[in-house]
Amino acid sequence: MKIALYDHAKLYREHREEIDIAIARVLESGQFIWGQEVPAFEKEFANWVGARHAVSVGSGTAALTTALRALGIGPGDEVITVANTDLAGSAAIRAAGASVVWVDIDPETRCIDTAACEAAITPRTRALLPVDLYGHPADVIEMRRIADRHGLALVEDACIALGAEIDGRRVGSLADVTCFSFAPGKHLGAYGAAGACTTQDAALAERIRKLMSDGQARVRRYGPKSNVVGQHHEMEGYNQQMDEMQAAILRAKLPHLDETLAVRRAQADRYTERLAGLADLPAEKTGYRHAWRNYVIELDRRDALAAHLFTQGIGCNGLYSPPLHLQPVYSGLGYVLGSLPRTERSGSRLLGLPLGPHLSLHQIDMVAEEVRAGLS
Structure with a gap:
């Protein structure tokens, strides 16, 4: 990668x-x-x-x-x-x-x-x-x-x-x-x-x-x-x-934790700036401060974009997708597709992008450029 x-x-x-x-x-x-x-x-x-x-x-x-x-x-x-x-x-x-x-x-x-x-x-x-x-x-x-x-x-x-x-x-x-x-x-x-x-x-x-x-x-x-x-x-x-x-x-x-958090927040801000209008971007509610363990976007063409990013050597993931109520391990608990519609919609559309102190803002820009290319 x-x-x-x-x-x-x-x-x-x-x-x-x-x-x-x-x-x-x-x-x-x-x-x-x-x-x-x-x-x-x-x-x-x-x-x-x-x-x-x-x-x-x-x-x-x-x-x-x-x-x-x-x-x-x-x-x-x-x-x-x-x-x-x-x-x-x-x-x-x-x-x-x-x-x-x-x-x-x-x-x-x-x-x-x-x-x-x-x-x-x-x-x-x-x-x-x-x-x-x-x-x-x-x-x-x-x-x-x-x-x-x-x-x-x-x-x-x-x-x-x-x-x-x-x-x-x-x-x-x-x-x-x-x-x-x-x-x-x-x-x-x-x-x-x-x-x-x-x-x-x-x-x-x-x-x-x-x-x-x-x-x-x-x-x-x-x-x-x-x-x-x-x-x-x-x-x-x-x-x-x-x-x-x-x-x-x-x-x-x-x-070094405060420094790590500052890096993550700066990277999230850069993604939000670069990806505006391309996908549903994560929000930060008033009065809340996000810790940005993950930067997770949502879009209908999730799988196609993931395939494009992989071919470009960029890591991405669908963290917690599908949701647990649709996982085989819990198939006997009575939940089915449609039980949690908002959860299911998010799970089918989410994609996590690289983020963290191992990356530079230049690399965040590179990922954003490839997201744009993959959706063009």
């Missing part, structure tokens, strides 16, 4: 010295789990987001699953979410033993339609799970009101929206739990799987911490520097903690 969706090697080279120092620090410590890097990262990340508590976990999927379990979601419960997203959210709901209820989207933001969400609430509903799609926040303010009116938990999937804002406030403190992913292609990327949950509730943070560490409190972990003999399982948990190496790498990269 002349212009790839990702170039992790290039990004490593740009910050090689800091990352190598972080990796060496962990190797020399001899502590690859339950060391000092994870709690240090949790504190630094919570401060950056503006949340009181952050708990690191092994992936974004683990963040979603652990958040639901910590909130007591289980068999017989329903959780309302959207289908135009990664499998992780719906899989997490089902892993907790609950049922998935998908509702349609707001066509402007492609995030959850709050009116449709409230209309879908039943006596079995226990939680709402909005997704901040492609980096644009869902209307978490209204979702918070809906959740409070009906006595429901609110879990925000911000796995691809780190750094997004609502009314000047970064996502991460409005929901009961906000879930983030640090997969390599995310805004803040680890060199493997990693994630985090943020919350304002200390007790909830502690439940999440125990659930992701075999049901044990951190201070009870045994090891070379611990005076605790034996184990103390307070609940049935899982081995889903972040390892020390990923935490150290994330700590090295976190100081």
Whole structure:
């Protein structure tokens, strides 16, 4: 590819010295789990987001699953979410033993339609799970009101929206739990799987911490520097903690996150300028600040344009298309073509273009030129 969706090697080279120092620090410590890097990262990340508590976990999927379990979601419960997203959210709901209820989207933001969400609430509903799609926040303010009116938990999937804002406030403190992913292609990327949950509730943070560490409190972990003999399982948990190496790498990269977001926003602005009138372009609602994990356009000739871009050595994708309710894995849940018309229309027309700090504005211009050529 002349212009790839990702170039992790290039990004490593740009910050090689800091990352190598972080990796060496962990190797020399001899502590690859339950060391000092994870709690240090949790504190630094919570401060950056503006949340009181952050708990690191092994992936974004683990963040979603652990958040639901910590909130007591289980068999017989329903959780309302959207289908135009990664499998992780719906899989997490089902892993907790609950049922998935998908509702349609707001066509402007492609995030959850709050009116449709409230209309879908039943006596079995226990939680709402909005997704901040492609980096644009869902209307978490209204979702918070809906959740409070009906006595429901609110879990925000911000796995691809780190750094997004609502009314000047970064996502991460409005929901009961906000879930983030640090997969390599995310805004803040680890060199493997990693994630985090943020919350304002200390007790909830502690439940999440125990659930992701075999049901044990951190201070009870045994090891070379611990005076605790034996184990103390307070609940049935899982081995889903972040390892020390990923935490150290994330700590090295976190100081550059604001710069990364600025680059993404500048690139998105350039696309919007260059592609005006060629396709339906992503919007940024008043009062919201997009984090631009993806720049996703919509057009009827999506497949033809994708084929043209590929022949020109330009990466593109149809992220989260077709939507989950039309995927084979969920064919038995009763949803069919036509169940979620706005979701389906978006899914059939969307195309993600290259974006990120591995690219220059000149390369963004090149992509825009080929989009224009492919549609001419």
